[in-house]
Amino acid sequence: MTGRTEGIVLRSRTLGEADLIIEYLTKDFGTRSAFAKSPRKIKSRFGGSLEPFTHARIALTGKEDANLPRLTQSDIIRSFHPLRENTPGFIKACQFAELVMKLLPSEGRSHNAFALMLWGLDGLEKDPASVLVPLVFKLRLLELAGYAPALNGCTRCGGQTDVFYPRDGALLCGGCKKEGPALGLSAALIALHKSLSVFPLEKLSRIKPSGALLTELERFVELHFSEGVNVHIRSVKF
Amino acid sequence: MARGVIENLIEQLTKLPGVGRKSAQRLAFFILNMKDEDALALAGAITALKQNARFCQKCFNITDSDTCEICRDSLRDRKRICVVEEPSNILVVERSGGFNGLYHVLQGALSPIDGITPAMLRIKELVDRVHNDGVDEVVIATNPNTRGEVTARHIKEALGSFNVAVTRIAYGLPLGGDIEFADEITMKKSLEGRTRLE
Ligand SMILES: [Zn+2]
Ligand SMILES: [Zn+2]
Numbered sequence: 001m002t003g004r005t006e007g008i009v010l011r012s013r014t015l016g017e018a019d020l021i022i023e024y025l026t027k028d029f030g031t032r033s034a035f036a037k038s039p040r041k042i043k044s045r046f047g048g049s050l051e052p053f054t055h056a057r058i059a060l061t062g063k064e065d066a067n068l069p070r071l072t073q074s075d076i077i078r079s080f081h082p083l084r085e086n087t088p089g090f091i092k093a094c095q096f097a098e099l100v101m102k103l104l105p106s107e108g109r110s111h112n113a114f115a116l117m118l119w120g121l122d123g124l125e126k127d128p129a130s131v132l133v134p135l136v137f138k139l140r141l142l143e144l145a146g147y148a149p150a151l152n153g154c155t156r157c158g159g160q161t162d163v164f165y166p167r168d169g170a171l172l173c174g175g176c177k178k179e180g181p182a183l184g185l186s187a188a189l190i191a192l193h194k195s196l197s198v199f200p201l202e203k204l205s206r207i208k209p210s211g212a213l214l215t216e217l218e219r220f221v222e223l224h225f226s227e228g229v230n231v232h233i234r235s236v237k238f
Numbered sequence: 239m240a241r242g243v244i245e246n247l248i249e250q251l252t253k254l255p256g257v258g259r260k261s262a263q264r265l266a267f268f269i270l271n272m273k274d275e276d277a278l279a280l281a282g283a284i285t286a287l288k289q290n291a292r293f294c295q296k297c298f299n300i301t302d303s304d305t306c307e308i309c310r311d312s313l314r315d316r317k318r319i320c321v322v323e324e325p326s327n328i329l330v331v332e333r334s335g336g337f338n339g340l341y342h343v344l345q346g347a348l349s350p351i352d353g354i355t356p357a358m359l360r361i362k363e364l365v366d367r368v369h370n371d372g373v374d375e376v377v378i379a380t381n382p383n384t385r386g387e388v389t390a391r392h393i394k395e396a397l398g399s400f401n402v403a404v405t406r407i408a409y410g411l412p413l414g415g416d417i418e419f420a421d422e423i424t425m426k427k428s429l430e431g432r433t434r435l436e
Contacts (some may be wrong), residue, residue, distance in 0.1 A: 047421030
């Protein structure tokens with residue numbers, strides 16, 4: 001539970017006069033909270049390394065079972081400062097952080113989630129207005145969290161269908177369908193979803209869906225989130 | 239009986255920030271040995287604070303009347319407003335002696351992830367003051383961290399249509415510090431904010 005790893009700051013909360021509790025997505029220990037002594041004092045040695053989305057090499061110390069280890073070292077690998085200076089991009093990154101905190105289990109190795117978060121922050125820093133980056137981030141995170149939508153025919157009987165039922169998180173055919181909201185998906189969308197799920201992150205920039213397909217993907221992801229995953233996101237546009 | 243009252247005070251004192259059990263004990267016994275009038279004055283000050291403290295109707299500083307002392311002070315420069323996150327920040331700016339205008343307390347800073355939106359802060363009231371009071375300069379003295387920065391940018395946008403200078407306090411290295419220990423962002427901000435030596 002303690003030791004050296006890499007971390008991305010998801011959120012910080014003040015504690016007492018000058019202390020902070022930092023919530024990290026770590027590379028090796030899942031999401032972790034850590035106690036940082038006096039970072040709010042002007043001369044703190046932590047400097048700007050505890051600001052949201054900073055990717056840093058961190059050291060956590062504490063007893064094996066301590067649920068709040070102490071942060072003893074934090075050296076910036078990448079600050080993501082330009083991202084924090086763009087309010088719309090910053091708010092999208094806040095949504096990423098919220099989703100990680102709400103959907104990911106807090107224990108265990110987290111190399112994939114860590115790589116995904118870095119990919120998402122990098123994409124937002126380069127293009128804060130990107131529509132695709134947040135959508136891919138959400139889809140891939142859902143997969144890591146075990147909420148991936150099943151889009152390979154009817155999930156009950158295997159029959160042919162393209163109607164998505166978000167409350168089941170899956171396609172259902174006319175014979176197996178249930179009450180509740182549904183959305184017919186185009187063959188192009190189902191194919192796009194598959195590519196976005198299996199492509200290595202570093203090659204995702206090669207996928208350039210049309211505007212219409214992107215809009216369809218957006219509706220599909222929104223519906224899956226609001227009806228199926230059921231997480232409430234607080235980070236919204238001002 | 240005696241143990242009961244001292245225990246009670248110790249417990250109350252541990253509710254203060256930075257006061258652990260040990261310090262609370264020391265403080266409690268210190269208060270026990272204080273002169274009666276001093277101890278009662280302390281208790282009275284706490285009671286008076288909780289009974290009379292309210293927010294200044296103009297700037298949202300803490301006051302015991304409708305408007306605070308600073309807003310009532312006719313010697314202050316009414317064309318300048320310094321925007322801070324919390325009332326306690328006013329004390330720090332005042333102690334510096336570097337500002338003689340009025341203040342505006344936002345009562346927090348924007349934080350999307352915590353659900354803190356512009357509507358939850360006193361931003362509309364600031365815009366109204368700038369609109370109504372002929373303000374020349376708004377100095378944004380929110381904290382030099384992400385929340386403070388997001389808030390500063392939002393205020394700048396909110397005041398975009400007014401003929402008012404929106405300035406931000408300078409970023410940089412703390413006096414008495416050492417460049418060796420500066421992080422890259424502080425250093426970058428210090429370079430961007432460099433000034434000509436006069
Ligand atoms: Zn079926
Ligand atoms: Zn006032």
